[in-house]
Amino acid sequence: MHDGLIAIAPYALLSVAAAVTAALFGVAVLLRIRQRFMLIGSAAMALLALWFAGIAVTAGPAPIVRRGDVAELLRWLAAVTAAVWLLWLAVYSWSLIHIERRQ
16 A cells, blocks of 8 residues: 555656646636736646646556556657747747846
8 A cells, every 4th residue: 555655656646736826827817917828837737737647547566547557648648848949948948038138
């Protein structure tokens, strides 16, 4: 039992942290604290939360789902997540440079 919980816990915690980050990014946009490009970051964090959840349910000695059964899906999810996250990083970096030039 402990092996299963220890195997799942880090991924489950990372999934929750990414989901909360996604929600906070969205709330910041709704409150107009952050610009709309943060929604791209929110999407990236939501996808990351799904990826970590997928890893969590396939972890441990007696996983809920065998990782081999969902490996292709997890790879595609990781690739899409990376693309969205890199897009957000590029847009966010550009916004910082844009703000710096105005001053």
